[in-house]
Amino acid sequence: MLLEPFLRQCRHQPEAIALVEDGRSLTYGQLLAQSQAIAAGLQEMGVKPGLPVAIHLERGIDAAIALFGVLFAGACYVPLDLKNPPPRLAFIVNDAQAQAVLGLGAAPTWLDKGEWLDIETCPEALPLPIDIQAASLAAILYTSGSSGKPRGVALSHGAVAAFAQWAADLVGLQANDRIASSTPFFFDLSTFDLYAVLGRGASLHFLPSALNMAPARLSVWLKERAISGWYTVPSLLAFLSYKGNLAQTPLESLRFLFFAGEVFPSPALINLAANLPRTTLYNFFGPTETNVCCYWPVKRAQLAADKPIPIGLPAAACELRIHAETGELWVRGPSLASGYWGSGRLQLFPNQDGWYATGDRVSQINGEYHFHGRLGRMLKCSGYRVEPAEIEASVNAMAGVRDCAVAGVEDPATGQRPALALVLEPHLTSADIRNALALLFPPYMQPKHCIALEELPRLANGKLDYQRIHGLLNRKP
Template sequence: MLLEPFLRQCQQQPKALALIEAELSLSYGDLLERANSFAHALQNNGVMPGHRVAIHLERGIDAVTAVFGTLLAGACYVPLDLKNPHPRLAFIINDAHIAAMVGRGSPPPWLTGYPWLDVTACPSGQPKTTQAEPGTLAAILYTSGSTGKPKGVALSHAALAAFKEWAADLLELDAEDRIASSTPFFFDLSTFDLYAVLGRGASLYFVSTALTMVPARLSSWLKEHAITGWYTVPSLLAFIAYKGNLGQTPLPTMRFLIFAGEVFPTPALINLAEFLPSTTLYNFFGPTETNVCCYWPVDRERLNPNQSIPIGFPTAGNELHIDGTTGELWVRGTTLASGYWGEGQLHSFLNETGWHATGDRVSVNENGEYLFHGRLGRMLKCSGYRVEPAEIEATVSAVSGVNACAVVGVDDPTAGQRPALVVELAETLSLSDLRQALLRQLPTYMQPCRYWVVDALPRLPNGKLDYQRLRSFMELQ
């Protein structure tokens, strides 16, 4: 299952390096000892199997300790995006019905009513053993919700285990591998680093945020640590291909690069592929609800700058189906999440026939490869984050002085899409006051990139907003 392979590594090679973060490193044995102590502390604070624990930590050694400690206590972790404004974080922990929150040092001032644990200050201890059932929830990853509030995607031990086994086999991960890690734990990409990589006894090297801003130094860092693989977002790989000095910094040890989370513009991918002739490249695809449901080993011969690449074939024994009327991708199978978590409960997201309808429009080509054609609904993908315009609209509408508003996506060459806001304002509210209110409540990637104040929003004869006209106005602005 999910934890067993990791625990086996801790037993078989306790001295092997598990985590490397700047000057710090931690062996498998020490990681397990810390995670056990934290699990013990959770249990002493009343956390029971099935409870939820919010993780208030940036990715790194302490966050990994907190994740494995939470799972060893039989609980489920809820990783927070610390860049989110406090009201959004407070909503998430209330909605998740957490039993405790873990971080470093003292609790953030906005936290009230929940126990706080400092992961770096847990006395040594051994937790009571817990046994997770396959359906026990392991993680709840909050994302933007189409109902106007963040929603949690609930992943079970079985779903994460199915993904990590499939991925570890595909990439032939072993204890010799040194894998770079740059994804925050609230993104599903991180489940590869945590469970596939550490389940096979490899070493995980955390890429510092500062390094992602200095592409030439990032390339040197990858070379210096003889990194053998990396699962990250296309934008970061595109940055390295564009300005990473790869011509002078070959990466001969890099066995594989995997990308997911947004569409990789093919010209940038061709550029990357040329710099890394012996690296196998993979396109992973799937909304968080499916973790990864499709994958395509990049066929270099077929890269055409004017064509987007396929999302490929089903993963891990998943079944795919295309709805005949809408072209929507339906998925069922092993890596699927258990449902949405909201108001302390699990809500199924399967349709009447037992499939999850993803909202993605796809087709199949003559090679049997799936192709992605965009979203059916209103969801936007902004710098790799899912953004539901409805969540922004709900926040804007709640500001006193807003009469009506609509959010539409505008295309952006590097961020994919950006939200733009069209708004009817009362005289009592200035645009700058509105912006200030949104800064306090929405994360950066949800901030509108354009504001457009109108006397009246364009509407269809039936009174509904005319999004088609809104979008074309925005393109012209």
């Protein structure tokens, strides 16, 4: 069901352009043939349906071919964030029990070579047909885990298809649309690019990464490509709006923008709305576990610099409810993930009549939902989820660390950053810990600062007093 709309496009318009990247493009027919060759290669390796295959490629045409190859083999894909240091990548591949890792050229040194498949070595071939059910897993997206290790959110074919169809219908996606793609495939935003866009026969244009740092060239690229839609993050849109020279580069083809992943500050959104008077803007909201569960078509007249924007209305046929005591948002519906993938198997979410408790605190005002932050300790850093418990588990495992705690500090550039309170043996300094962390975690998980204490503040019951720790870490130096 997830692949059917795409396959229909491959039959109806095999010569139409599906993917464009720098100087390279691929038609629907070519994308199908090349991904089927990879599927056949995976089957020859003995890859079984329903189990994970990791993808060791930067976002782009090759990664898209690889990922459809995995799906045509009936397996589910685990896109790796190559910004992670090797130990974390190795953990994810081992934890997923990936049957194979797809990439280009030679295997990375941290990987057991038996699992590696160079996608360019797969000869043209057709895979054996596989019966795929709605509940079959399509993708496992690893995020930081509250249990102290990364964990995978497991998305079924049915869940991804439900979101893709809803989003495509929302903006009436058509074959003549030209959609920009800037999100790595390990973020759930990419499910729109891959399945909504290619399911409707439109073309997907990969934004060159360097343009993230050159906003005026970014706007020229959007204009010259006649991009008609884009699903991205607020921070990049704010940069484009403030510094993208949009007054001299009107984006007349751009008919819609979706944004998600972080809160869009109202002043920046007002600026964007003024710069793009004819573009329809949508705020999407939802943790990876629900994909998009709430959406708000931006009502320009309702925007005010001192008022946060709502997250809006239920999306993708989701039912929403607010827990009476905690104010927590609960979600039930077809786009929900199946559960968490860890240690090579699926752990379903706790059965609560199909409801998933998001950990997000919300309220409802005049029918629209509003977001008020997290109930738990999770941080959002540069759009990535960071669980303080994962950093704490690694630090506590280091020799010479007596105790540690992580809390978020506000950071205007990234939203939040983790900060670290440490109790160390006398021969260690916080610099030793930071140097060790640099080898374990990607940049967005590195602490903004560390403080060394004699002991950590605790509550009367002996538990860490996170409120006081948060206060200590947020004190101005």
